[in-house]
Amino acid sequence: MISSSSDEYARNPVRSDFWQTDRYHEFQADWQSGYCSNVIDGTTEVFLSGLTIELSGLLDSVPADQRGLLARSLSVAGDPDWIPALEARNLCFSVVNPMSASSWLMEQARLGFIVARAVKAEMKRAGHDDHCVWSEREWDVPVWFWEHFTKGTSSRQSWETGQFSGRGRSPNGSGELVLSGLYFHAPTLRRMTGHTDQDPTDEPQIVEETGRKGRRPGYDWFAATSTIWGKLFRNELQPPPENQADIEKALIDLLRVGDKEPGESTVRPYAKYIFEEYEKP
Numbered sequence: 001m002i003s004s005s006s007d008e009y010a011r012n013p014v015r016s017d018f019w020q021t022d023r024y025h026e027f028q029a030d031w032q033s034g035y036c037s038n039v040i041d042g043t044t045e046v047f048l049s050g051l052t053i054e055l056s057g058l059l060d061s062v063p064a065d066q067r068g069l070l071a072r073s074l075s076v077a078g079d080p081d082w083i084p085a086l087e088a089r090n091l092c093f094s095v096v097n098p099m100s101a102s103s104w105l106m107e108q109a110r111l112g113f114i115v116a117r118a119v120k121a122e123m124k125r126a127g128h129d130d131h132c133v134w135s136e137r138e139w140d141v142p143v144w145f146w147e148h149f150t151k152g153t154s155s156r157q158s159w160e161t162g163q164f165s166g167r168g169r170s171p172n173g174s175g176e177l178v179l180s181g182l183y184f185h186a187p188t189l190r191r192m193t194g195h196t197d198q199d200p201t202d203e204p205q206i207v208e209e210t211g212r213k214g215r216r217p218g219y220d221w222f223a224a225t226s227t228i229w230g231k232l233f234r235n236e237l238q239p240p241p242e243n244q245a246d247i248e249k250a251l252i253d254l255l256r257v258g259d260k261e262p263g264e265s266t267v268r269p270y271a272k273y274i275f276e277e278y279e280k281p
Helices: 055-060 064-072 085-094 098-110 142-150 186-192 221-233 244-255 262-280
Strands: 002-004 028-031 033-039 045-048 082-084 116-125 132-140 155-158 163-170 175-183
Touching: 002 028, 055 064, 064 221, 082 085, 085 098, 085 175, 085 186, 085 221, 098 142, 132 175, 175 186, 221 244, 221 262, 244 262
Parallel strands: none
Antiparallel strands: 028 033, 033 045, 082 175, 116 132, 116 175, 155 163, 163 175
């Protein structure tokens, strides 16, 4: 099925004769913007704006054993610049207490500092859970979702599965909005959390400066900062840290291997974030 739309909530099926070739007029299309025009029956000029092609129609055109791979290749799930919600939250452990990482990440999204995309979004009218008002795939999550659909009393977030849902008011009315397969833009998030673009997302690291003898080993900052937070939670850092320098020393001691250890300037950014969060009442 092929459809056109003037906005994300209205769908108007395209007549099949729109695609027929008129010998006296040239079919025009800008596939990047979704704009098309053609002449029907030699008399009626039709313009389409915001043309979309239903994914199921594309999948039906290929063998069944290839449909999953095709669907993923066309999705944010197959784009290396986007990472799942759980992985995105884990990246935040280097800058905030892991217990606060979820709320910190959603607050950055409310401010517009980090963007997210959902494999599927469904809007259901309030009071009619089985009635879907609209459905979108590969939906760029707007700021108003984080502002109005993530309140603690009327929302649910599953970071493990990437499903976020909540009740609130959108620009087009109130209802329940359900996002499935939520992904965050990795390059933006890595810069915000002090990781390099080359770091693997499952084990974020920052590589030490290159010296005359070549590149020194990298450090697993995800594991290091998580360990420090665990020690703080269990009161294992004795005496309790009184300043940032105490956190820096704890990180250096933790990452020391033989006579090799990170310098103060290397651990300082991580110690700064940890101590600032630790000091909060």
